[in-house]
Amino acid sequence: MTQLPLDGAQKLKFYQKGTLTVGNRLIDEAERTVQASAARSNALTSGHRACKGCGEALGARYAIDAAMKATGGQLIAVNATGCLEVFTTPYPETSWQMPWLHSLFGNAAAVATGVAAALRREGRDHVRVVAQGGDGGTTDIGFGCLSGMFERNDDVLYICYDNEGYMNTGVQRSSATPPAARTATTPALGPEPGNVFGTGKFVPKIAVAHDIPYVATASVADLHDLEAKVTKAMGFRGARYIQIHVPCPLGWGAASHDTIRLARLAIETGLFPIFEAEAGRITHVRKIRRALPVIDYLRPQRRFAHLLRGGQIDPRVARIQAIADRHIADYGLVEESAA
Amino acid sequence: MLEQIEGSKAMARAIALCRPQVVCAYPITPQTHIVEGVGDLVRAGELKDCEFINVESEFAALSVAIGASAAGARAYTATASQGLLFMAEAVYNAAGLGLPIVMTLGNRAIGAPINIWNDHSDAMALRESGWIQLFAETNQEAADLHILAFRLAEELSCPTMVCVDGFILTHAVERIDIPDQASVDAYLPPYEPVQSLDPADPISIGAMVGPEAFTEVRYLQHFKHQKALDLIERLSADFAARFGRVAGGLLRSYRAEDADLVVVAMGSINGTIKDVIDEMREDGLAIGLVTLTTFRPFPARALNAALERARDVLVIDRALDVGMGGPLASHVAIALRDLPRPPRLHSAIAGLGGRPTPKTSLHRLFRQATTQPWEGPHFLDLNEAVIAREIHRRSKARRAGPTAEAILKQMEIERVARLERSAS
Amino acid sequence: MFQVRIHGRGGQGVVTAAEMLSVAAFLEGKHAQAFPSFGSERTGAPVVAFCRIDEREIRLREPIQTPDAVIVQDPTLFRALDVTEGLKPDGYLIVNTARSFADIHIEARAARLPPGHAFAVPATEFALKYVNRPAPNTALLGAFAAEVGIVSLDSVLEAIRRAFPGKVGEANVEAARAAHALIGARAAAQLSGAHVDA
Numbered sequence: 001m002t003q004l005p006l007d008g009a010q011k012l013k014f015y016q017k018g019t020l021t022v023g024n025r026l027i028d029e030a031e032r033t034v035q036a037s038a039a040r041s042n043a044l045t046s047g048h049r050a051c052k053g054c055g056e057a058l059g060a061r062y063a064i065d066a067a068m069k070a071t072g073g074q075l076i077a078v079n080a081t082g083c084l085e086v087f088t089t090p091y092p093e094t095s096w097q098m099p100w101l102h103s104l105f106g107n108a109a110a111v112a113t114g115v116a117a118a119l120r121r122e123g124r125d126h127v128r129v130v131a132q133g134g135d136g137g138t139t140d141i142g143f144g145c146l147s148g149m150f151e152r153n154d155d156v157l158y159i160c161y162d163n164e165g166y167m168n169t170g171v172q173r174s175s176a177t178p179p180a181a182r183t184a185t186t187p188a189l190g191p192e193p194g195n196v197f198g199t200g201k202f203v204p205k206i207a208v209a210h211d212i213p214y215v216a217t218a219s220v221a222d223l224h225d226l227e228a229k230v231t232k233a234m235g236f237r238g239a240r241y242i243q244i245h246v247p248c249p250l251g252w253g254a255a256s257h258d259t260i261r262l263a264r265l266a267i268e269t270g271l272f273p274i275f276e277a278e279a280g281r282i283t284h285v286r287k288i289r290r291a292l293p294v295i296d297y298l299r300p301q302r303r304f305a306h307l308l309r310g311g312q313i314d315p316r317v318a319r320i321q322a323i324a325d326r327h328i329a330d331y332g333l334v335e336e337s338a339a
Numbered sequence: 340m341l342e343q344i345e346g347s348k349a350m351a352r353a354i355a356l357c358r359p360q361v362v363c364a365y366p367i368t369p370q371t372h373i374v375e376g377v378g379d380l381v382r383a384g385e386l387k388d389c390e391f392i393n394v395e396s397e398f399a400a401l402s403v404a405i406g407a408s409a410a411g412a413r414a415y416t417a418t419a420s421q422g423l424l425f426m427a428e429a430v431y432n433a434a435g436l437g438l439p440i441v442m443t444l445g446n447r448a449i450g451a452p453i454n455i456w457n458d459h460s461d462a463m464a465l466r467e468s469g470w471i472q473l474f475a476e477t478n479q480e481a482a483d484l485h486i487l488a489f490r491l492a493e494e495l496s497c498p499t500m501v502c503v504d505g506f507i508l509t510h511a512v513e514r515i516d517i518p519d520q521a522s523v524d525a526y527l528p529p530y531e532p533v534q535s536l537d538p539a540d541p542i543s544i545g546a547m548v549g550p551e552a553f554t555e556v557r558y559l560q561h562f563k564h565q566k567a568l569d570l571i572e573r574l575s576a577d578f579a580a581r582f583g584r585v586a587g588g589l590l591r592s593y594r595a596e597d598a599d600l601v602v603v604a605m606g607s608i609n610g611t612i613k614d615v616i617d618e619m620r621e622d623g624l625a626i627g628l629v630t631l632t633t634f635r636p637f638p639a640r641a642l643n644a645a646l647e648r649a650r651d652v653l654v655i656d657r658a659l660d661v662g663m664g665g666p667l668a669s670h671v672a673i674a675l676r677d678l679p680r681p682p683r684l685h686s687a688i689a690g691l692g693g694r695p696t697p698k699t700s701l702h703r704l705f706r707q708a709t710t711q712p713w714e715g716p717h718f719l720d721l722n723e724a725v726i727a728r729e730i731h732r733r734s735k736a737r738r739a740g741p742t743a744e745a746i747l748k749q750m751e752i753e754r755v756a757r758l759e760r761s762a763s
Numbered sequence: 764m765f766q767v768r769i770h771g772r773g774g775q776g777v778v779t780a781a782e783m784l785s786v787a788a789f790l791e792g793k794h795a796q797a798f799p800s801f802g803s804e805r806t807g808a809p810v811v812a813f814c815r816i817d818e819r820e821i822r823l824r825e826p827i828q829t830p831d832a833v834i835v836q837d838p839t840l841f842r843a844l845d846v847t848e849g850l851k852p853d854g855y856l857i858v859n860t861a862r863s864f865a866d867i868h869i870e871a872r873a874a875r876l877p878p879g880h881a882f883a884v885p886a887t888e889f890a891l892k893y894v895n896r897p898a899p900n901t902a903l904l905g906a907f908a909a910e911v912g913i914v915s916l917d918s919v920l921e922a923i924r925r926a927f928p929g930k931v932g933e934a935n936v937e938a939a940r941a942a943h944a945l946i947g948a949r950a951a952a953q954l955s956g957a958h959v960d961a
Contacts, residue, residue, distance in 0.1 A: 076536045078406060079545075086547060094543035099536035101409050102545030104432050107402035110394065114361060114406025114414065115536060117390045121360040121412050127538055145402065148395030343789035345782075369801075456801060507824055511798040512782045514789055610822035693801070697825045761845050 041068035048095040049087040053256025055246030056161040066227040070234035080108035080133030083168040106141035109149040112156040132159040135176035136166040150210035157240040163248035171251040188306035211280035212239040219245040221263035253302025265297040270324035273331045287335040346478035349515040351376025353482035355386040356523040359415040361407035363392040367422040369505035370445035397422035401429035408438040411535040420447035434469030439492035445505040448692040452743040456693020457505040459657040471499040472635040474605040483586030504607040564636035589638035595627030604655040639674035649682040664716040689719035764817040766827045770846045771836030774806035780900035781812035786922035787914040788816040859899045861885035893938040905939030909946035
């Protein structure tokens with residue numbers, strides 16, 4: 001089982017240095033990622049119909065393979081309606097090499113509760129349950145069922161693949177869509193083009209407020225961290241939540257080869273804070289070595305192009321920077337430099 | 340064993356005897372006592388190996404049942420009215436996935452206007468969902484039908500709802516025979532799923548199905564319902580053989596063999612109708628009754644066999660298909676078309692929103708059907724004065740205000756006037 | 764079939780009264796159907812409950828329009844609605860009050876019933892004395908058993924014990940006995956011409 005000590009100093013720091021590989025060959029076999037192993041479960045196997053560069057396909061593969069490893073393959077997945085469900089099960093095929101159930105858009109958390117209850121009744125609760133969905137199915141239509149599952153402390157790990165919009169239905173705004181982003185329902189028109197400031201919700205914080213055993217955010221830009229968190233989560237019983245930031249090249253208007261780079265920039269600007277919490281308290285924060293300006297993150301995405309038209313930088317970029325600065329301050333994201 | 344017991348409590352005991360493994364429900368009048376009854380039995384240790392989950396909405400309730408059933412557990416829930424609509428998406432989902440969930444529907448009117456009393460509009464609202472729908476006439480049948488429902492649902496892999504008139508049955512205390520565990524176990528074997536989520540044999544359940552295959556999947560649901568017509572009769576016969584009383588089946592006739600006028604109805608109103616029929620028979624009128632206990636699948640053939648000798652058929656609907664008429668009447672009309680000499684069909688809407696259906700009104704209605712037949716649906720005991728006044732009032736001003744409140748106000752004025760008259 | 768309609772206010776145990784009566788009938792091998800008029804339950808609001816008793820299966824399901832007996836747990840209801848509406852000309856009227864029918868202005872109504880068919884019972888007083896709570900329902904059922912005779916006192920007492928286990932049950936049993944005895948004494952006094960106080 002891959003386990004990096006996440007408290008205190010990390011043994012190894014990985015810095016992107018031009019190549020696009022993370023140096024698994026440089027570390028001990030015991031500390032290599034699940035993905036590095038040919039024996040990984042490939043629970044989400046190839047042949048699915050995701051877009052080129054899909055962050056969600058990547059995130060799901062990472063997360064579920066880690067969960068399969070952690071549970072010895074004793075895992076059932078409940079999937080909400082959305083991109084992941086649609087591109088993995090084009091009738092009559094399925095990419096899932098594990099028991100998998102899709103019910104509705106808004107009920108993955110509740111359905112997973114039911115699966116877990118059945119397993120307990122059958123004396124099979126060594127089999128664990130993962131519920132998964134996009135931000136639409138989690139933060140909006142699935143929010144009621146999610147909160148209910150949290151409140152009851154049902155034994156379910158809920159994974160939200162956050163690509164900041166309803167991508168499957170044509171890129172509409174969700175409550176996870178960042179301010180100023182262009183979507184089909186927040187077009188780049190009028191006096192305030194793109195998504196409105198002062199709206200939206202960050203479900204990880206709400207999850208923490210439910211005092212559930214484990215909450216974490218993660219990103220496809222940091223495979224070791226993501227796998228470690230999923231593994232750690234499977235070591236708990238009760239309600240757990242992980243939100244994984246997964247860029248969507250199509251919805252964000254980004255190049256398909258930029259998926260991981262954008263995810264990394266979201267972390268390094270402070271816009272997507274990476275942290276862990278247990279029982280209502282934040283226990284760990286992933287530090288940013290050097291905070292980057294948000295414009296580095298916004299520029300490669302056409303959904304923010306209206307902020308950078310004609311070589312001008314829209315004043316709202318400064319407001320986005322303020323959001324990033326606030327995250328950095330609130331979560332303590334930047335490493336303290338030596339005085 | 341015979342007990343004098345509230346209908347809800349009897350149902351709870353019957354459900355517990357079926358050994359459900361996951362029970363999840365959200366409270367709504369008038370089903371609350373049923374679920375609380377099951378919950379009490381779990382807490383008291385009488386219903387073992389059952390997990391009782393307090394969910395945050397009806398949508399969650401049926402969703403939890405879906406997950407539990409898909410993972411191989413016998414799952415149960417209950418709702419009514421607004422709650423059924425709130426879980427509507429999941430209702431269709433469960434049927435489409437072929438999960439044998441059993442649900443009690445404590446029949447209650449659907450708002451607006453909000454109304455907590457009994458009629459069949461909730462069952463009617465989801466009649467196309469693919470669920471089997473059984474209607475209980477008495478509390479004994481309500482308890483018994485749950486036992487039959489679990490077996491039916493699991494043999495067919497089709498979710499089944501047991502419809503029980505809210506308040507009239509759920510909250511009535513009467514003499515009910517509660518079966519013993521051994522008898523129920525002999526009738527209802529442990530759940531053996533057709534599909535199950537199991538890491539040892541992984542499958543994907545719930546794929547998207549496109550135009551090339553959707554019709555076939557739907558047709559097979561319909562085919563399942565055709566099989567159910569036969570299976571329901573066999574399971575009902577088996578029940579009668581083991582427990583010594585009739586429960587369920589497709590329909591029952593009461594003094595209909597030589598009747599000129601046959602009334603068709605579902606649910607608890609059939610008890611009152613039987614009393615009326617006996618009284619009218621004493622007056623020499625050739626009247627009978629067909630009680631429909633299965634609404635989905637709709638037993639057209641059996642119904643026609645029961646009705647073919649009648650001259651007139653009067654269908655009593657406890658729901659209104661707004662803009663169309665009585666939904667049950669529509670069903671019967673379609674069935675009767677297959678008869679070479681179909682009886683005349685009369686449609687009455689009665690007991691909406693819990694309005695009582697007294698014998699006196701039914702006497703009048705049954706006589707009127709043959710002496711003064713009407714066109715379209717007839718609304719039993721409609722207060723025509725109030726209607727006329729309200730129509731007139733609304734025609735006077737654009738900003739006429741809400742209809743419901745205006746009618747209530749009008750009726751209150753009349754009630755006080757009546758009280759003053761009787762006191763003086 | 765014998766039909767009883769019980770009127771009271773929310774919190775006075777009207778629904779329980781109907782249920783206990785149905786249990787008493789059940790214990791004697793009869794069929795009985797008890798149900799409330801359903802509404803949003805709030806204490807103090809008028810409540811009606813019904814009980815039908817018959818030797819055969821009861822199929823009728825409608826609120827009782829023509830009761831054979833009306834029990835009124837709260838006499839203030841006489842001003843609010845016509846609690847005796849539909850009461851059969853030879854029916855029974857049992858009213859919870861320590862005052863006379865004249866004092867509560869129903870003397871004329873009571874007089875329309877045959878002699879011995881209308882009774883005032885100080886049920887609240889019995890309840891306070893024996894149970895220390897102003898819940899008149901059990902005492903009224905004791906009086907009903909004495910006056911109407913469709914169920915025996917023993918059945919009523921057993922029904923009370925099943926509804927209220929332990930000491931509370933026994934206390935209610937005493938209240939019912941006392942009311943039953945009062946009715947019995949009054950009936951005897953009527954025959955002999957004497958007047959009996961509670």
